[in-house]
Amino acid sequence: MTSSTGTTDSHLREELVKSEELFKGNFLHARRDTIRLPDGHNATREYVLHPGAVVVIPLLDDGRVVLERQFRYPVGHVMVEFPAGKIDAGEDPFVCGRRELLEETGYTAREWAHAGAMHLAVAYSTEIIHIYFARGLSLGERQLDHGEFLDVFTATPDELSGWCRDGTVTDAKTLTCTLWLQNVLSGAWALDWKALPPEGSAG
Incomplete structure (x- = not known):
């Protein structure tokens, strides 16, 4: 290498x-x-x-982002996070991202962009998290897993950035996604957006 x-x-x-x-x-x-x-x-x-995971940065039409509050037992705190979830065996990361966004928030998206990936804890874990952006959101019903409890809310990018700065947000994937969000919104980092075919269409 x-x-x-x-x-x-x-x-x-x-x-x-x-x-x-x-x-x-x-x-x-x-x-x-x-x-x-x-x-x-x-x-x-x-x-x-670790089987790997996906995190989604959902962008609302008014500029806000969709976030979650969830109790994380190992650290004993309610954490502010972007929607995310573990990849099932043999599952494509993009399929996982669409599934997790719908299950946890109730949102579906017309357009998606793969931003990149992050290794969460390189010293002691194989976990890799794939980062996706989603826009053109439509709200439906959440489909939470059994035993899953979380609140869904929205915030402006400036509010999220402030929470990262003051320690309200300490989740590593959300901190990384905020960096991506800032650079995408400023135009410094480009995304390759792909539209999903309409439901029921071929492909």
């Missing part, structure tokens, strides 16, 4: 020696690997295998 500076990364790479399973639950899977460092010594790496 060659880095962005044109140099090779062989002096940084770690090689797998052996791997063992630590835990396998309904959602998360933890492993401990013995690896060989670039200097030839061995070390261990413990990490969580």
